[in-house]
Amino acid sequence: MSQFTPENNVLVGTIPDVKPIILPTDNPFTSRVMQFEKMRITALEALHITIDFWIQLTESARLAFKEADIAKPKLNTVSPFLNDDVLLQYLPITLKSVLGELQKKALTDEVQKVTQELSQLTDDVIIDYGWALLGYTETEIAKEFQLFLSIALKIVYVKSATLAELPKLEVEQGFHHCPMCGDAPIASVIDPMDNGLRYLVCNLCETKWHKVRSTCHNCPNTGRIELLSVEGQESAMKAESCPECNTYIKHIDRTKNPMLDVYVEDLATLSLDFTLAEDNQQRQSFNLYLS
Ligand SMILES: [Zn+2]
Numbered sequence: 001m002s003q004f005t006p007e008n009n010v011l012v013g014t015i016p017d018v019k020p021i022i023l024p025t026d027n028p029f030t031s032r033v034m035q036f037e038k039m040r041i042t043a044l045e046a047l048h049i050t051i052d053f054w055i056q057l058t059e060s061a062r063l064a065f066k067e068a069d070i071a072k073p074k075l076n077t078v079s080p081f082l083n084d085d086v087l088l089q090y091l092p093i094t095l096k097s098v099l100g101e102l103q104k105k106a107l108t109d110e111v112q113k114v115t116q117e118l119s120q121l122t123d124d125v126i127i128d129y130g131w132a133l134l135g136y137t138e139t140e141i142a143k144e145f146q147l148f149l150s151i152a153l154k155i156v157y158v159k160s161a162t163l164a165e166l167p168k169l170e171v172e173q174g175f176h177h178c179p180m181c182g183d184a185p186i187a188s189v190i191d192p193m194d195n196g197l198r199y200l201v202c203n204l205c206e207t208k209w210h211k212v213r214s215t216c217h218n219c220p221n222t223g224r225i226e227l228l229s230v231e232g233q234e235s236a237m238k239a240e241s242c243p244e245c246n247t248y249i250k251h252i253d254r255t256k257n258p259m260l261d262v263y264v265e266d267l268a269t270l271s272l273d274f275t276l277a278e279d280n281q282q283r284q285s286f287n288l289y290l291s
């Protein structure tokens, strides 16, 4: 156990100035929309319909995030600190807000149809789906509903994390899952403000937590972690692969480009996933835009 001092969010007795937890502060969908628009410029024409839909949905999420009226969360006494039961009550209204924004846009017939079906769900059903998305239940969710529900759930959790006070507790460092919400990381990052330290980014609430570079995000391996890329060693996007558990995670060095988004870059480097899948490497978490 390491002593966590809430005043400065610094772990005592480890590397100086390590913030173990960094909560999200901004609306993450703002830069995500811009990065999707950038992606569209160089994408094959066959992908334009899909990317246009991602842009519409992310822009709707940006507005719904701004409007989301979520109370400052009262944290659990142990990790995960966010209270699922409380947060899921916000899911129906947040989903409706996303759908409302989407329906103002020129949607394809297919998307239009799904948004209408989703609009008719009762609050109880939406909350049930939320429990299933969080992994608590086996309730089956129609494939075409998943992305919309995942985006609404993300809005609720990221917004709550932005409003949260850093947990005033002793915490263990070296979390494999998000200390705030318990979800798996979507990527590891090095950000310009973080003194070259590697952080894992939560796939749900986008909290970052510190994890020493030579440790696996998934298993106790503290030995060799391989860095792989398709574009050569200078690429800002690589995959960290663990030879012990055969699991990998995308890694973004944002000191090379602070604008890079974990979800958009992940989608832009799917060839890396195909190469690693051929090598029997697995991922722990999945990009919601592919659901
Ligand atoms: Zn989280």
Ligand SMILES: [Zn+2]
Residues within 6 Å of the ligand: 216, 217, 218, 219, 220, 221, 242, 243, 244, 245, 246, 247
């Ligand atoms: Zn491992």
